Amino acid sequence: MTTDSSFVVSSPGKVIIFGEHSAVYAIAAAVSLRTYLLVSPSSDAEDIVLEFPDINLTHTWKRSSLPWEAISKFINQDQPQTTEELIPEVVNELANTLSDMKQAIHFAAANSFLYLYVNLLKRDTPGMRFTVRSTLPIGAGLGSSASISVCLASAFSIVGGHVSAATLTKDDLSTEGEDSEFIDAWSFMGEKCIHGNPSGIDNAVATHGGAVMFQRTQSSIPSIRTNMRNFPSLKLLLTNTKQPRRTSDLVGNVSRLSTEYPKTTESILNAMDHLTREGYQLMIRPSLDEKDKARLRELFEINHGLLVALGVSHPVLEKVRILTDELNIGKTKLTGAGGGGCAITLVNDNVEESLIKSLIEKYSEYGFETYETSLGGKGAAYLALTQQDSVEFNSEKFLELTEREEIENAIGVSCKDGWRFW
Ligand SMILES: Nc1ncnc2c1ncn2[C@@H]1O[C@H](COP(=O)(O)OP(=O)(O)OP(=O)(O)O)[C@@H](O)[C@H]1O
Ligand SMILES: C[C@@](O)(CCO)CC(=O)[O-]
Numbered sequence: 001m002t003t004d005s006s007f008v009v010s011s012p013g014k015v016i017i018f019g020e021h022s023a024v025y026a027i028a029a030a031v032s033l034r035t036y037l038l039v040s041p042s043s044d045a046e047d048i049v050l051e052f053p054d055i056n057l058t059h060t061w062k063r064s065s066l067p068w069e070a071i072s073k074f075i076n077q078d079q080p081q082t083t084e085e086l087i088p089e090v091v092n093e094l095a096n097t098l099s100d101m102k103q104a105i106h107f108a109a110a111n112s113f114l115y116l117y118v119n120l121l122k123r124d125t126p127g128m129r130f131t132v133r134s135t136l137p138i139g140a141g142l143g144s145s146a147s148i149s150v151c152l153a154s155a156f157s158i159v160g161g162h163v164s165a166a167t168l169t170k171d172d173l174s175t176e177g178e179d180s181e182f183i184d185a186w187s188f189m190g191e192k193c194i195h196g197n198p199s200g201i202d203n204a205v206a207t208h209g210g211a212v213m214f215q216r217t218q219s220s221i222p223s224i225r226t227n228m229r230n231f232p233s234l235k236l237l238l239t240n241t242k243q244p245r246r247t248s249d250l251v252g253n254v255s256r257l258s259t260e261y262p263k264t265t266e267s268i269l270n271a272m273d274h275l276t277r278e279g280y281q282l283m284i285r286p287s288l289d290e291k292d293k294a295r296l297r298e299l300f301e302i303n304h305g306l307l308v309a310l311g312v313s314h315p316v317l318e319k320v321r322i323l324t325d326e327l328n329i330g331k332t333k334l335t336g337a338g339g340g341g342c343a344i345t346l347v348n349d350n351v352e353e354s355l356i357k358s359l360i361e362k363y364s365e366y367g368f369e370t371y372e373t374s375l376g377g378k379g380a381a382y383l384a385l386t387q388q389d390s391v392e393f394n395s396e397k398f399l400e401l402t403e404r405e406e407i408e409n410a411i412g413v414s415c416k417d418g419w420r421f422w
């Protein structure tokens with residue numbers, strides 16, 4: 001890959017259906033909201049330019065200012081190897097170049113960027129411009145951190161020559177080859193930079209797309225992913241409370257509970273594993289009748305209750321749950337790490353559209369937003385830009401787009417031909 005050509009990579013967010021914070025099992029599906037990363041030449045080949053307007057962060061590093069010498073003995077630049085934990089020496093060296101990132105969300109994103117950059121690219125790689133736009137809400141439970149990590153890992157892997165540009169069309173079934181495993185593994189390292197101790201489910205879905213039953217194993221053994229090809233088409237309402245929170249804080253709090261009340265916390269996590277497996281057994285049926293859906297709704301209710309017990313709900317999430325209960329619209333659980341962000345409601349059969357409309361009106365009184373999204377779509381994707389495309393679609397134009405529709409119409413995976421998948 002030459003560094004004077006431009007390209008875009010993209011990856012979806014996810015919704016966890018069952019088992020967030022789980023010790024072992026969780027089920028998640030890709031959503032149609034996605035992150036897009038445009039890689040274009042930098043005006044000065046010395047400059048590595050990061051543009052993350054979703055979090056108001058722009059930064060330029062001189063290539064020579066990165067601590068290549070100091071980290072060289074800790075990493076293998078010819079054949080990058082992921083590690084169980086982030087390499088502390090590399091993290092420490094990079095922290096020096098991040099000292100002007102005062103906000104935690106800036107530090108997390110830039111740290112993930114640099115950690116992947118120095119592992120996957122070399123000192124002599126000409127500087128480029130990396131411009132990210134997401135149609136996902138950031139820090140709201142829909143896997144924005146994994147989605148950006150997959151974009152960065154796949155872009156750096158292409159430029160570094162570690163993977164080939166994707167070739168599958170949207171109608172091909174994914175082959176889940178070495179390249180997508182490489183991207184998945186490195187995006188997991190990016191997730192670790194953003195939230196410490198991730199399970200890997202978010203980056204797995206953001207890389208491979210579709211829907212999975214995910215089984216976390218002991219850290220040295222790879223997790224087990226079971227694709228759910230017949231993922232049922234469920235009527236789900238996705239509501240963003242807009243209450244900000246950080247996954248790292250919530251995950252940290254659950255691990256504190258595990259230390260302070262080991263048996264109690266373990267029992268809650270075990271219960272969550274059992275219910276996730278019960279949900280899985282229901283969801284893999286060839287078709288779901290009303291009774292099955294009623295059971296899934298009950299499992300939503302139990303799952304949310306267990307998450308409340310783990311201390312990861314929030315009064316605004318309870319408001320969403322209470323409103324859907326009061327109007328008898330369906331059963332609601334938080335999704336993602338909780339503490340704010342999004343909730344999903346599994347809607348009862350035969351609910352009148354007018355009732356849903358009145359719920360959404362009520363939501364807007366509280367400042368909540370609902371999303372329309374389909375589940376189980378494609379994972380990581382690649383779009384080569386021709387010379388002509390690059391003139392029509394450069395980073396300035398990318399940065400000017402404001403609404404989700406504008407981004408999707410200009411570049412969207414489901415709107416523009418030419419996208420390829422791994
Ligand atoms: N488009 C983006 N641009 C820049 N940084 C981003 C972007 N998307 C995610 N991030 C980084 O990821 C962080 C949010 O990750 P976090 O794990 O807290 O939430 P989430 O991934 O949206 O939700 P969840 O982990 O519960 O699914 C942001 O603070 C930022 O550091
Ligand atoms: C809270 C959590 O279960 C999901 C965050 O989307 C953490 C993880 O599995 O990485």
Ligand SMILES: [Mg+2]
Nearest residue numbers: 143145146247
């Ligand atoms: Mg996250």
